[in-house]
Amino acid sequence: MKSPKPTLLLHQVFVFLIISLVAILPNPILSKTQLQPLSLKHLEGCRKGQTVKGLQEVKNYLKKFGYTNAVANINDYHHVHEDDNKFDDVLESEIKAYQLNYNLDVNGKLDTSTLEQMMLPRCGVPDIDNNGESSMRWNHYYGGRMGLNFKFFDGKPKWPPSKYNLTYKFTLDGTETEIDVQTLSSVCARAFATWAAVSHFQFREVGEGEHADIFIGFRRGAHGDGHPFDGAGGKIVAHAFHPTDGRLHYDADENWGTDPASDEIDLESVTLHEIGHILGLGHTSDEEAVMFPTIGHGETKRQLASDDINGVQTLYA
Numbered sequence: 001m002k003s004p005k006p007t008l009l010l011h012q013v014f015v016f017l018i019i020s021l022v023a024i025l026p027n028p029i030l031s032k033t034q035l036q037p038l039s040l041k042h043l044e045g046c047r048k049g050q051t052v053k054g055l056q057e058v059k060n061y062l063k064k065f066g067y068t069n070a071v072a073n074i075n076d077y078h079h080v081h082e083d084d085n086k087f088d089d090v091l092e093s094e095i096k097a098y099q100l101n102y103n104l105d106v107n108g109k110l111d112t113s114t115l116e117q118m119m120l121p122r123c124g125v126p127d128i129d130n131n132g133e134s135s136m137r138w139n140h141y142y143g144g145r146m147g148l149n150f151k152f153f154d155g156k157p158k159w160p161p162s163k164y165n166l167t168y169k170f171t172l173d174g175t176e177t178e179i180d181v182q183t184l185s186s187v188c189a190r191a192f193a194t195w196a197a198v199s200h201f202q203f204r205e206v207g208e209g210e211h212a213d214i215f216i217g218f219r220r221g222a223h224g225d226g227h228p229f230d231g232a233g234g235k236i237v238a239h240a241f242h243p244t245d246g247r248l249h250y251d252a253d254e255n256w257g258t259d260p261a262s263d264e265i266d267l268e269s270v271t272l273h274e275i276g277h278i279l280g281l282g283h284t285s286d287e288e289a290v291m292f293p294t295i296g297h298g299e300t301k302r303q304l305a306s307d308d309i310n311g312v313q314t315l316y317a
């Protein structure tokens, strides 16, 4: 046997050193990657009748965003979601409702575009509420409730006219992020101004000790409101409550940006979306609209679409 050439040996030593260095050095990018949720890619092409590891993730996802309520409503029974990896009838119906809401081919299968849509960062507010009500496309097909109320939360909660001048403050609770409070303040001021320009509302930041209607802050994991965040790279990036609650929370573990790089979430776009919920708007299936539930990394959506403007103007007409 020939001994390896010296240049090849040197090359091997170099590669070994690089690998060792990467393994030893603390690397914040690597530690974020480790927290990525289970990729759903391998479920592509799954269909009814199959049992495949990972399908439970899809069931949990659909349950979390209200799709179990959709199916209960259609079939007029209260189905308890099977906590397993079996692709059953219920899962197929839920996938169809999801595909309707996201303007996908309604085939009840886990095709590429459906899985890609599910893996996008999104708002934590469910697409379908506990009563099976939705402000998205699904309701048009199965709920038979087409009409002006399709953009709102069930019961159309809204702020009374005496509250058209809303005040907001930041409640950071010691949760540390890369976004400082001055940056957060100017981002929120811009997002509030965008909504103020098309509605009756005016918004003003207030300080410590003053009365506020809206409370904004970063939170991490379970944070006391019954809707825990899911960590770095998790699907949920923020959530807010409908009127007149006023709470708006961002997941502190996400990679936030104000001029977002391809691995960052745009803080202003998400703020604009969550203020929509604060004002009483639900999710829409209009992909141009700010109230569409998902946002890609590096994507910005800082202007309201006609669907958003129609929504707020109809609710407060």
Ligand SMILES: [Zn+2]
Pocket (backbone or CB within 6 Å): 123, 124, 125, 273, 274, 277, 283, 293
């Ligand atoms: Zn939302």
Ligand SMILES: [Zn+2]
Pocket (backbone or CB within 6 Å): 219, 223, 225, 227, 239, 249
């Ligand atoms: Zn929260």
